[in-house]
């Protein structure tokens with residue numbers, strides 16, 4: 001069953017084949033959506049154009065979300081070559097590596113501004129730039145992580161940026177609700193991507209999840225893509241202003257004991 005026939009989606013944040021955005025773009029396409037991509041800079045252009053060609057119908061457009069000129073140029077190109085949007089996927093984050101380890105109280109003013117600008121304000125900037133391009137009833141979604149609301153050692157400044165992103169999701173959902181436009185976040189479990197590898201001790205987080213999560217495994221960009229398809233579809237027509245966890249249930253655990261002992265020995 002294809003859930004997105006006739007819908008047009010813009011997916012930001014593809015850097016390479018491991019990106020969460022790549023998994024989402026493929027799933028949206030599989031379900032019948034026409035997909036346009038944005039990318040940041042020449043470094044990733046080749047990979048992104050390759051994916052756009054594979055997916056067929058949509059352009060790959062450069063867009064650096066920290067530049068208003070770049071956002072405007074992307075919007076002009078999109079309305080000339082693609083048309084109005086039913087779906088926007090925000091899958092963008094950046095912080096200096098030194099702000100993803102160590103002590104939060106050592107964060108610099110510049111580092112804070114950069115991370116919050118690229119990882120949080122960019123959702124507002126994209127919505128602002130594209131507001132006349134959204135069809136009524138469109139679906140907007142942003143990628144977040146558990147570290148927005150819980151302490152995840154080393155996630156540090158990105159946790160603060162994700163908290164701002166999640167709050168932005170709620171306020172944008174309120175603003176856009178009168179047009180039937182829905183705004184949600186997907187809170188993905190850890191996935192080995194270029195960005196994730198910048199977080200101190202990331203591989204230890206990847207090792208921990210299958211040991212304690214109810215589903216006993218890590219998640220993949222395809223798992224995230226499946227939930228993105230649901231949120232993009234008319235099936236989610238009454239779903240907005242929320243954070244949807246796709247993390248094999250890890251966020252629900254209150255006590256982290258290895259699964260075998262948790263299931264076999266109730267005295268823990």
Ligand SMILES: NC(=O)c1ccc[n+]([C@@H]2O[C@H](COP(=O)([O-])OP(=O)(O)OC[C@H]3O[C@@H](n4cnc5c(N)ncnc54)[C@H](O)[C@@H]3O)[C@@H](O)[C@H]2O)c1
Pocket residue numbers: 012013014015016018019020021039040044063064065066090091092093094118143144145187188189190191192193194195196
């Ligand atoms: N990988 C994980 O474990 C994980 C978990 C939860 C949430 N997320 C979130 O998922 C999203 C995608 O990250 P990913 O893990 O796929 O890593 P990734 O490195 O593949 O993607 C990050 C993207 O952000 C883009 N980007 C950075 N600065 C930009 C700028 N100024 N303008 C435009 N684009 C810019 C990069 O080009 C890249 O495509 C991020 O928001 C990330 O925080 C990741």
